[in-house]
Amino acid sequence: MYDISLHILDIVENSIRAGAKNIVIKIIKNTNKGKLDVIIKDDGRGMDKKELKRVTDPFFTTKEGKKIGLGISLFAQAACDTGGKFYIGSKKGKGTIVCVSFNRNHPDMKPLGDIKRTIEILQTVYPDINFNYKEVFL
Amino acid sequence: MKLKPEDLDKIAQKMRSTTNLRDGTARMKITVHMGTCGIASGAREILSAFLSCIEKEETSNILITTSGCAGLCSREPMATVEAKGEPPVKYVDLTKDKVERIFKEHIVGGKIVQEYALAIGSERVL
Secondary structure: OOOHHHHHHHHHHHHHHOOOOEEEEEEEEEOOOOEEEEEEEEOOOOOOHHHHHOOOOOOOOOOOOOOOOOHHHHHHHHHHHOOOEEEEEEEOOOEEEEEEEEEOOOOOOOOOOOHHHHHHHHHHHOOOOEEEEEEEEO | OOOOHHHHHHHHHHHHHHOOOOOOOOOEEEEEEOOHHHHHOOHHHHHHHHHHHHHHHOOOOEEEEEEOOOOOHHHOOOEEEEEOOOOOEEEOOOOHHHHHHHHHHHHHOOOOOOOOEEEEOOOOOO
């Protein structure tokens, strides 16, 4: 993945496939602390504890007939490469939240990319899903 | 320019009125493969190219959607074009120029672009 906006597109595709109707995408830029946080929250079908435990394992997927699932593991790796953090929480039947924190000044930090394009495309292809996009500057 | 919630509402409304997916009247269905592999190889730009072609042509009965990995990651970006009542055609190794040609010849003209097609048929949807 070239940039973070593509990672976000990838993660949101997961939310959509989990049947989400409301998806919140939040980007928090903290220039003073040199941090960039990305939060993606959905109201999809969620995961149980067993699935959640293995979610960052690239050899785990819930898709039938597939053996690998790289989306979340790559996003987590992109954050870890900058010394950042990755968190995923989920409740069966309620939804899932992904919180990723990047150190913006790290040499391995990926560019944010064209986030506007990502959101526009998602809204265009899925007009019935409610996307809530927020950008916060601290 | 910042993206406002009103802008997203406008996009959604516009798309609801132009694609007739729900009542099944779409003449053509374009599926861009947007699994992790597809996105990493540039599927977002391919989808953008299809959307701008649709906008230019001002056609209202084309449905555009996305799907996951089709299991042929090395041939991404991929898209499947399906005319109503005909078997789907899978196009591989797409670029913007190829999209424009496929749009002109297959989607508008109804003639399959054989050079870019991998196969006729569809994988099992996962």
